Amino acid sequence: MLYDVEKETLPREELEALQLRKLQSLVERVYYNVPFYREKLDEAGVRPEDIRSLRDVQFLPFTEKQDLRNNYPFGLFAVPRENVVRIHASSGTTGKATVVGYTQRDVRNWATLMARSLMAAGATRRDTVHNAYGYGLFTGGLGVHYGAEQLGASIVPISGGGTKRQATLLKDFGPTVICCTPSYALHLYETAKAGGLDVENLPLHTGIFGAEPWTDEMRADLESKLGIKALDIYGLSEIMGPGVAMECRPAQDGLHIWEDHFLVETIDPETGEQLAPGETGELVITTLSKEAQPLLRYRTRDLTRLNTVPCRCGRTHTRMARVMGRSDDMLIIRGVNVFPSQIESILLETEGIAPHYQLILRRHGSLDTLEIHVEIDDSTFSDEIKHLQRLERKIQKNIKEFLGVTADIKLAEPMSIARSQGKAQRIIDRRHEAE
Structure with a gap:
């Protein structure tokens, strides 16, 4: 199902022509209204009139999360404060909060793109949406709310x-x-089952999940337990919030990026060089429609691949593969690069393992070590010690064979790993604690 048939099925040539017009307008707006960008563009030797094709985006400077923090709170706003009707912000747990502003048109566009995303997932006006994303300064709850x-x-x-x-x-x-x-x-699901609720017979038919990386194995687990179609949604507060991209129900083959509002590219996270579609790299997004706080080439740190082939659902917008990790949460264990999503895939393929785990990083002398705490399911919990030890060795062997890393596996009792109300805390770094 399509929410906006004309926009969602634009031929590539028309879509790129629209993007170019918006990109040219955007560069001109930020050059004359945001001192930060004027300085960055001058340093790069780029003026608004230099943008003649979409290929010219590669000459524009990158924007990083630290730039938002350095200009806290309102230094990147491109409109007068009286035109800003909404302000969201991150928690600021790793530094100053990143602040995001919206004009009235920004809010309307956000609602439209979330409605488009919900409909791509198969939702209609006849549905009831249980929205368990957090409300408040976090963009998740209100983004889904207005879209629904x-x-x-x-x-x-x-x-x-x-x-x-x-x-x-x-x-x-x-x-x-x-x-x-x-x-x-x-x-x-666990809480409902423990309370005696017959989860399998609930009227739920669709789950729209995002805000943290997840795997196909977790998708299969969710679909089996909840009796739903589990679909991926992508967004980030700095760009808009949820609804930047959405997996469609008919194909379930990558997330449609709403390119009439966002210009996307992938880059080599080390060199910053653009990559071709199909190559895995860091996703970079330029906001084409944002008024209050437009961003040029924002480095998301999310690793993915782009697919420009039109989807069999009829949509022509570029699709992104599910985020497979982040360029800044990659673990390096004794010289081996490992992403948590790779470990999760191995764990969830193991019979008897529940989908709850934590990765504990420690340092012994000059060497980093990886300890994996993973819950076993109720049926495995009753097994003999010898069987549990074999299970630990099996997981350790699989991780070593597939990832080249030796990890210490600790099986945990059901429900013993702390649950999160939002994003799951997968990585606990204890490398700087005294031994």
């Missing part, structure tokens, strides 16, 4: 937390679509 309302669906604004109550409302309200992080969906 624009689509005409009923929205249950439950937000995060209160998991037992959420399980009860799944039964009482009968939502058909659930939106949250994939790890929280599994936590909600």
Whole structure:
């Protein structure tokens, strides 16, 4: 199903012509309205009139998260403060918060793209959406909320937390679509089952999951346990929020990036050089429509591949593969590069293992070590010690064979690894703690 047939099926030539017009306007706006960008463009020797084709985007400077922090709170706004009707911000747990502003048109565009995303997932105005993304300064909750309302669906604004109550409302309200992080969906399933809820017979038919990396193995687990079609959504606060890209229900083969609003490219994260479609690299996004806080070539640090072949669903917009990791959360264990998503795939392929784990990094002398805590399921918990030891050795062997890393495996009892109300905390770095 398509929300906006004309825009979602634009021929590539028309789509790129639209992008070029918007890119030229964007560069001119930031050059004359944002001192930070004027300085960066002058340093790069680029003026607005130099942008004559989409290929010229490679000459524009990158924007990084630290640039948002350095210009905290409103230094990157391109409009007067009285035109800003919404302000969101990150938690700032790793430094100053990153602030994002929206004009009224920005908010309307956001709602439209989220409605488009929901409909790509198969949602209609007849659905009820259980929205367990967090409300507040985090963009997730309100982004889904306004999109569902624009689509005409009923929205249950439950937000995060209160998991037992959420399980009860799944039964009482009968939502058909659930939106949250994939790890929280599994936590909600466990809580519901523990409370005696017949999860398999709920009217849920679709789950829209994002905000953290997840694998095909976790997708299969969610679909099996919840009896749904599990679809991936992508977004980030700095660009807009959720709804930048969405996996479609008919094909389930990559996430459609809404290119009438975003210009995307992939780059080599080390050199910054552009990569061809199909090559794995860091996703870079330029906001073509954003008024309050437009960004040039924002480095997302998310690793993915782009596919420009039109989808069999009829949409022509470029698709991105599910994010396979981040260029800045790659683990280097004794010279071997490892992403948490690679470890997750191996764990979830192992019979008897529950989809909850943590990666503990330690340092012994000058060497980094990896310890993996992973829960076993209820049936495995009752097995003999010898069987559990064999399971540990099997996981260790698989990780060594496939990833080239030796890890210390610690099997944990069911429900013993802390659950998160939002993004799951997968990595615990203890390398700087005293031994």
